[in-house]
Amino acid sequence: MNILCAVGIRGGGELVRRVLEVTGPDHDLHLLHVTDAGPRHALEHLLHGPRHRPPPPPGRDPSLPTGPERRITEAEERATAAILDEARREAERAGFRCHLHAASGRPEQLVVARAEELGCQLAVIRASEGGAGTPRLGPASVGHTARFVLDHAPCDVLLVRSR
């Protein structure tokens, strides 16, 4: 079975162990981390918006970030690598056949899109990325990403609650 496992910024190892408990190890596990591009867009709006900092000059390839943008891109890449690595180690120990995917954009939409592209039979998502203050049950216990995936995923969904 093809399983898509959406890994948030924390707790990838724990998530993989929970999948193992439910499905057993003999599956293809696609580990996906999506960097939420929203805050960065807001930051770029601030830096290049009406308040002062001019955008990079024309003639320069805009896809090559400079200055603060470069540092942020480096930090994002580094964090993504660490996040996926943590989950991969756990998945390999469990005996899954493991595949890594990284993306940037709106997490809820990309998780659904990848589940479809990869032909997954099961999508795994944590109920919420919120900290310890998030309620365990009830409407507020399911965050917006999980709720979107529940509503739109083309396959079965395993909703993993925090214990």
Next chain:
Amino acid sequence: MARTLLGASIFGATLLAIMVRPYRIPEAAAAAVGALAMMAAGIVAPADAVGVLAGQLNVYGFFLGLMTISAIADQAGVFTALAGGAGRWAGGSSRRLLVGTFAIGTVITAFLSNDATALILTPAVFALVTRLRLPVLPYMFACTFIADTASFLLPVSNPINILIQDGLGGGLLPFLRYLLLPALLCIGLNLGAFLYLFRADLRQGYLLADLPSTEPSHRPYLRATLAVLGIIAVAFVLATSLGVPVAWVALGGAAGLLVLSAVHRRLGWGRLRREISWSLFVFISGMFLVVRGVENLGLTRSFGTALVDLAGRSPLRASLLTAGGSALGANLINNVPMALVMVSALRSIGTTPSSHQGLIYAAMFGCDLGPNLTTVGSLATMLWLLILRRKGLEVSSVQYFKLGIALVPVMLLLGGVLIWLRS
């Protein structure tokens, strides 16, 4: 009468263009067209215009020096190093890291002004927090909010303060007398509110091993830059207390840092030129002339007289109205024209009674704090909307949103009362 109507229309149209930005017209272009219209209508004579602009050399020099200092400090890695320092100090606690972010934001704003924090510290903190795998929004908010909340710690903490003090006089001591207490109170309130609002996001720890380390080859240059920045900070305080124009300190400091970076072979002219917002000079020059136009027509004087009438009857109400009105104006349009209108209005009424002097600081307070809701605030609003989207329709997120909007009015109210108590 027709002339007054024409001048008022030019003023209104300029402000509207800055506020709405039709066809994405830059603010600087709107201000420049407004200034030319005032001159074409004969409301501001050419000689008058030259006089007005020549009288503002301190403001121009301050802006130019400050932007240069910030850009060189950024290139030297000062902001990244400070963010990393906060990360080490916090020792793995995301709550302490937020406190540390507030602390460095406060110090940078106090000595290098609000834009250094909003535009340069924010990306540095963003990169650090991403790397540490913590939620970025609380920290981004902390930077953008503290940039305005710490704006009235010192006269140099916001160019608006210099603009107002140049127009109306005053020095370090009266500034501190009126604004130090409100500043400390607002910073404390802001920090407390953030720790409470983001308490659920701030329970995770991080690994100290994930913190970036400065390359050893960068360290001597970084240390030297920090030392020069320390000297600049002390010089700013001395200059404002001795009445020396701050432009000298800003330009002198910029020159010192330029020499230092040239000696260390780190000077990038092209990059430096791009980091400085040249259109800002066009914008403020245009606004000086447009506001001079309405001043020549006596409109700001009537505004000032109305304010004095109010102050005569109820000083507390005048203080609160001035702070609140300035904040609202700074929010809706921009804090530069708002500050200039307040300067012109308050100058026309004189500042001899101490209650009038309180009004100067109430205006400064409002103009500094106001943009928390739109200019940086347009970002803050965007971020709140982002949070709302992320949280779906949960009740807690609506409360979140309301508390964020409520924070600025509460700070305005407390500050207005404190300024009134000092008058």
